[in-house]
Amino acid sequence: MPPRRGSGEKGRGSGSEEKDQWVVVVPDSVTESQDGGPTFVKLLHPKTEKSGMFLFSKENQQVLEVLAFQEEFRSWFIGESIQQDGSLHMVTPVDPLFLVLPYLVKAYESGMYMPIDQLISDDQYPECTRLLSCINTSDLEHICDVKGSGDVRACRYSEERTLKWLKQKVEQAADKLTDSSVKVTGGAQLLTFTHSLKTEQASRDDYLRYACGLVSDYISADLSKQLTQHMGIKLPEKKEVKCGEPPAKKAKLSSEIPEAAEDYSKFAVKDDKPKNTKMTAAQRALSKVDKTGMKSISSFFSPKTAAKNKK
Amino acid sequence: MSVEVDLSGVNGETAPPKLHLLPCEIEHTGPAQVAQYFTPSIRDNGQGVLQASFRGRELRGGTVSLPDGYTGLVLKEKHKAVSDEEARVFHAGQKFQEFTYWNMETPPSRNDALQKAMHWLDISKAIHAPVDRNISQNGSHTRVKLEDSSP
Amino acid sequence: MNLCDFETDNTKSCVVGSEVPDVTKGEPCCLGIDEAGRGPVLGPMVYGICYCPLSGQDRLKDMGFADSKTLTEEQREKLFEAIAGAGEFMGWTIHILAPNAISNCMLRRSKYNLNTLSHDTAIGLIQRTLDSGVNLQEVYVDTVGDATKYQDKLKGIFPDLDITVTPKADAKFPIVSAASICAKVARDRAVKGWTFFEEKDGNSISRKFGSGYPSDPETKKWLASMVEPVFGFPQFVRFSWSTASKILDDKAVPVNWDDEDEDEKAATPSVMSFFAAKGEDPKQKKHQYFQERFLHTVTDFGS
Numbered sequence: 192m193p194p195r196r197g198s199g200e201k202g203r204g205s206g207s208e209e210k211d212q213w214v215v216v217v218p219d220s221v222t223e224s225q226d227g228g229p230t231f232v233k234l235l236h237p238k239t240e241k242s243g244m245f246l247f248s249k250e251n252q253q254v255l256e257v258l259a260f261q262e263e264f265r266s267w268f269i270g271e272s273i274q275q276d277g278s279l280h281m282v283t284p285v286d287p288l289f290l291v292l293p294y295l296v297k298a299y300e301s302g303m304y305m306p307i308d309q310l311i312s313d314d315q316y317p318e319c320t321r322l323l324s325c326i327n328t329s330d331l332e333h334i335c336d337v338k339g340s341g342d343v344r345a346c347r348y349s350e351e352r353t354l355k356w357l358k359q360k361v362e363q364a365a366d367k368l369t370d371s372s373v374k375v376t377g378g379a380q381l382l383t384f385t386h387s388l389k390t391e392q393a394s395r396d397d398y399l400r401y402a403c404g405l406v407s408d409y410i411s412a413d414l415s416k417q418l419t420q421h422m423g424i425k426l427p428e429k430k431e432v433k434c435g436e437p438p439a440k441k442a443k444l445s446s447e448i449p450e451a452a453e454d455y456s457k458f459a460v461k462d463d464k465p466k467n468t469k470m471t472a473a474q475r476a477l478s479k480v481d482k483t484g485m486k487s488i489s490s491f492f493s494p495k496t497a498a499k500n501k502k
Numbered sequence: 503m504s505v506e507v508d509l510s511g512v513n514g515e516t517a518p519p520k521l522h523l524l525p526c527e528i529e530h531t532g533p534a535q536v537a538q539y540f541t542p543s544i545r546d547n548g549q550g551v552l553q554a555s556f557r558g559r560e561l562r563g564g565t566v567s568l569p570d571g572y573t574g575l576v577l578k579e580k581h582k583a584v585s586d587e588e589a590r591v592f593h594a595g596q597k598f599q600e601f602t603y604w605n606m607e608t609p610p611s612r613n614d615a616l617q618k619a620m621h622w623l624d625i626s627k628a629i630h631a632p633v634d635r636n637i638s639q640n641g642s643h644t645r646v647k648l649e650d651s652s653p
Numbered sequence: 654m655n656l657c658d659f660e661t662d663n664t665k666s667c668v669v670g671s672e673v674p675d676v677t678k679g680e681p682c683c684l685g686i687d688e689a690g691r692g693p694v695l696g697p698m699v700y701g702i703c704y705c706p707l708s709g710q711d712r713l714k715d716m717g718f719a720d721s722k723t724l725t726e727e728q729r730e731k732l733f734e735a736i737a738g739a740g741e742f743m744g745w746t747i748h749i750l751a752p753n754a755i756s757n758c759m760l761r762r763s764k765y766n767l768n769t770l771s772h773d774t775a776i777g778l779i780q781r782t783l784d785s786g787v788n789l790q791e792v793y794v795d796t797v798g799d800a801t802k803y804q805d806k807l808k809g810i811f812p813d814l815d816i817t818v819t820p821k822a823d824a825k826f827p828i829v830s831a832a833s834i835c836a837k838v839a840r841d842r843a844v845k846g847w848t849f850f851e852e853k854d855g856n857s858i859s860r861k862f863g864s865g866y867p868s869d870p871e872t873k874k875w876l877a878s879m880v881e882p883v884f885g886f887p888q889f890v891r892f893s894w895s896t897a898s899k900i901l902d903d904k905a906v907p908v909n910w911d912d913e914d915e916d917e918k919a920a921t922p923s924v925m926s927f928f929a930a931k932g933e934d935p936k937q938k939k940h941q942y943f944q945e946r947f948l949h950t951v952t953d954f955g956s
Contacts, residue, residue, distance in 0.1 A: 211531065213577040213592070213954060214521065214601075216623065222512055222573050222597065231505040231592075236950060239937050244951040246507075256626075257951040258943070260619040264911045266528040269576055270519030273534045273883060277523055280951060281619070283626040318504060330632065359633040367628030371621065373942070404940045406629060412936060505954060530883060530906040535856070539884035542850040543664055543753075555664065557885050557901070557908055558756030558892020579954075590954075606910070607761055619946035 212269055215280040217246070217255070224249045231257070232318035237293050238408055242316065245290075246282050251324040256285040287325040288334055288356070289409040294319070295334060295348035296411070304338050304345035307331060353414070354421040357406060361422060364402035365395070375401035400424050505590040507577065512594050519576060521601035523616070525561065551609045552602065564610035567600045569623050574598040654733065654747070654835075656842055663697075663848060664753045664888055668778075669839070670746030671737070673785045677744055680706035681790040684782060685829030686775050687822070689836035691767070691797065693865030694872065694894040696844040698755060700748040700774045701836030703828055704787055709742050710827070718830035722823075726841060733838045736831055743831070746781065747839045748774050752891045759893035762912045768798055776810055783811075791815045793829045795822035851887040858887060867896040880904045 221229050229248045236243035246255040258281050265277025291311055298310050307328070313319045328344065331337060333356040335346035368375055376393045403424050407415035419426060522540070544554040552563040568574055577592035603616050610617070659667040684704040691698055705713060716735050724732070736743055750770070758765040775794060783789055792814050796803050804818035819825065823833040844865065849858045859878070863871030877900060879886050885901050892898065939950065 210578055210580070211954075215575050215577060216568055216572050217575060219571055219573050222509055222575065222594070224509075228507040228509040228594075230507065231954070233503065233952075239950065241937070242952055244953065258622065258948045259951045260616060260947055261949050262615055262947045264525060264527050264909060266524050266526065268520070268522040268524065268534070268536045268540065270521075271533060271536050273528050273530050273532060273536075275528060275531045277527070279523065279616075279619075281622055281948070283623060284630050285626075286630040286632065289630075333633065356633060360629060363631065363633065364625075364628045367625055371625060373621075373625070401942070405625075405942055408940045408943070409629070525910070527909040528883065528906060529908070534883045535881065538851050538853050538856050539881060539887075542853070543888065545662075545664070555753050555757060555888065558753070558897075559760050559910070560757035592954075606912070607757075615945070615947050619948055622946065622948060625942075 211276070212267075212272070212274050213280055214267060214269065214274070214278070215257075215282055217282040218284065220253065221246070221248050221255070221282070232321065233316060234290055234319055234322075235293060235313060235316050237289050237410055238412075240293075240411070245285070247318075247321050247325070251321040254285055254287050254290065254322060254325045255282045257282050285409070286360075287322050288330060290319070290322055291326065292334060292348075292353070292414070293411065295346070296414070299348035302347070304336075304347045306344065307346050310346060350417070354418060357410070357414075357418050358422055360406050361399060361402045361418070364405055365398040368398050368402055368405075369393075373401075396425070400426065503590065505592055508591055508593045510593075512575070512597055514596050516596055518574075518596040518598035521574075521576075521598060522563075523601060523603040524556065525604050525606050526556070526559075552604075554604065556604075560607045561604040562607055562609045563602050563604035565600050565602050566617070566620060568598075569620070572623055574601065654737070654839060654842065656749070656839065656846065659697075659749050659751075659843060660846055660848060663751055663843070664850075666697075666751050666754045667749045668746065668781070669749070670781075671740055671744045673744050673787060674705075674741055676706055676742055677704060678786045678788060680708060681788050683707050683710075683791040683793065683826075683828050684779065684787075684789055685793045685795075685822070685826055685832035686778065687795040687829050687833035687836050688771060689833065689840040690844075690865070691771070692867075694867050694876070694891050694896045695752065695862055695865035695889055696847065697752055697840060698750045698771075699836040699840040699843070700750070700771075700778060701745065701832040701834070701839065702747075702778045702782065703736065703743060703745045703831035703835055704782060704789065705739075705743040705828065707790065712739075712742070713827040713831065716827075716831075718827040718834065719824070722833075722837075724834075729834050729838050729841070732831075732834045736835065744782075744787065745832070745835045746778055747835055748778055749839060749843060750774065751888075753888040756888075756892040772803065772806065776807070779807075779811060779814075789814055792817070793822050793826045794818040795829050795833065796820060847889055849887050849889060851881075851884075862889075867894065876900055877904070882906050 217229075227249050229246050231244055231246050233242040234245045235241075244257040246257060247253070248255070260279040260281065262277070267274040267277050291307075294310050294313070298305060307326075308320070308323055311319055311322055331346055332352065334349065334353045336349045336352070338345045338347075374393070376397050399422065403415075403419060403422065407418070410418070520536075520541070522536075540554065540556065543556075544552055546552055550564060552565070554561045554563065575594040575597060577594055579590060579592055581591070583590045603610065603614075605614065612618070655669060656667075658669065682704050683706075684702055686700065686702050689699045689701065690696060716732070716739070718732065736745060755767070755770065758770050759767060779789070779792060792807070792811070794803070794807065794816065796818050797820065800818045800820060804816055807816045807818065808814075817826075822829040824830070852858050859875065861871060862875040863869040865872055867873070873896075876886070876890065876897065879890070880900060882905050885892060885905050886897060890897050892901075938944075939948070943949070
């Protein structure tokens with residue numbers, strides 16, 4: 192959760208004694224069974240290598256990821272009450288293979304084939320064993336070499352299989368992005384303005400690059416780098432950040448922040464919504480005079496968003 | 503730390519709560535007289551745009567329906583866990599299928615971050631749905647052909 | 654004067670008027686404009702216009718119009734009856750600006766001040782009268798602001814009209830005085846008959862709000878007693894008046910909007926966090942797709 196702003200100074204109302212409420216959106220399947228409800232647990236997030244919140248449906252049949260829509264300056268009215276935190280939690284199924292990959296990759300160092308239940312165990316995230324019931328054993332073959340059969344199967348991470356599998360993920364995602372007309376080049380999708388902008392038709396490569404970036408949000412930086420190479424995705428020097436950070440990982444941070452920021456500025460300028468940015472009065476005045484002024488403002492924006500992830 | 507979700511209240515008799523996502527941060531969590539002070543100020547312009555006022559500010563809003571296959575829940579923690587070891591329990595209230603979100607004086611549009619964020623529910627499927635086995639392994643491994651396993 | 658439309662929904666502004674007398678469509682006419690309820694922190698502001706043939710000036714004088722502020726409420730009601738009774742030669746229209754509409758305008762992100770709102774309302778009423786077929790020739794407008802600038806603005810919009818903008822026009826020109834009576838009567842009635850939609854489920858609201866002027870001790874007391882910690886005031890109150898907003902700063906729950914000025918923001922650490930975030934681990938940064946949609950990985954259900 193991001194730090195809530197403004198609650199310190201005036202001190203009124205944050206009401207720690209009041210009961211918090213969370214607004215969540217879940218697939219119907221999660222609510223269908225009422226005996227033995229779902230459970231939120233923390234698992235190792237494959238990209239951040241920190242904890243992330245996940246939801247296991249009843250009897251661990253499915254694992255879902257929890258993202259929160261957290262725009263600044265939002266609160267909820269929930270019936271006859273107020274929830275200061277205006278987050279909207281979106282709970283969506285996640286492919287459990289993404290979540291077991293870090294364990295397989297780590298075990299691969301030993302070169303040994305091991306039973307999957309020995310591979311998936313983590314003192315820091317003991318709940319990870321629940322993943323075992325979400326995975327169809329045969330699905331493991333997308334990312335592992337498997338020896339034996341039935342109960343005596345042993346697995347070992349396969350880079351080759353994994354990359355093939357990820358490539359398909361990227362292609363699936365690229366298809367979806369294309370179908371959904373998500374704007375993958377430059378700024379954000381702005382249907383109402385498209386007639387006034389030069390219609391730059393995104394190429395298949397643009398979609399693949401963007402999709403690779405999305406998929407890279409579920410894998411390690413190293414794997415993302417391998418995937419990019421495997422798929423022959425050309426990342427222009429400054430675009431590298433978009434498709435997972437690995438190639439830019441060692442680059443100076445300063446070279447990467449303005450890149451993300453630039454995309455944002457396009458978004459902000461076209462959208463013309465100051466609410467997406469946080470500006471001082473002077474900056475706001477400047478942006479009114481000359482909208483290119485927002486580019487400099489936008490440099491505040493990207494790290495800020497990142498800061499939210501940090502906590 | 504895990505949090506169990508108690509779904510026993512999901513199909514209750516009571517109507518789901520009216521949800522409004524406001525374009526401001528109210529430094530308060532707790533009861534409020536929404537039905538007295540806010541709900542009566544809502545007007546429908548007939549073209550899908552709602553208008554209301556909060557603290558003298560004009561708000562423009564719209565109703566967001568959850569996509570098919572998704573359900574909304576409000577989770578409440580009735581008793582705070584006293585220690586880290588104690589399991590937390592969230593109680594789900596009545597399901598909801600829509601909510602209202604408000605901008606400041608700008609009418610809602612599909613360029614609003616919220617509307618775009620809602621598409622994640624759909625986009626995420628493409629990333630997380632199982633891939634087609636046959637293509638994936640390119641016949642490199644003996645395997646029975648399976649039905650399309652996407653949901 | 655039928656204020657039904659406004660009383661049905663007092664959150665919105667509303668225009669009410671008499672029939673247009675036939676004689677005003679033929680003979681050249683004069684029109685007066687005045688406002689009522691500009692100063693109060695409560696209730697609507699009302700714009701009134703009155704028009705009649707230039708040839709009827711003497712009859713107008715005989716009716717005994719004077720500055721509405723020097724008249725008692727009773728005298729004003731009587732004079733309004735006289736205006737209504739002279740419907741074959743005089744017409745009137747009022748534009749009621751709901752207190753909520755005033756607050757909304759003044760608190761908009763792109764600020765819209767009270768003067769501009771006043772001018773636009775007056776312009777709208779002149780246009781409306783022209784559109785209804787009245788043969789307008791002379792227009793007299795009362796103003797509290799810069800008369801010359803306002804007059805130039807109106808002349809620019811209505812070059813064919815002979816326009817006079819002057820302070821105290823209601824004391825100088827009977828037609829403006831008649832307009833001010835229409836405005837004041839409407840304002841008095843709207844305030845008296847105010848329906849508080851907030852008065853629901855036994856939530857009762859005192860009517861002891863005094864004159865509505867910020868300097869009136871009774872008004873001040875009423876405002877202080879009305880504060881609802883989250884919602885502030887009933888919509889009868891003009892939130893945009895500093896008298897009202899100061900009380901809320903003091904007594905209500907703070908509410909933060911994204912367009913508030915910087916001293917408000919300086920109180921929060923968020924500005925600094927922009928800089929602090931610079932050295933952030935790129936692993937923690939989500940893809941552009943998520944950033945643009947303000948989607949974050951949830952790591953905890955804090956409380």
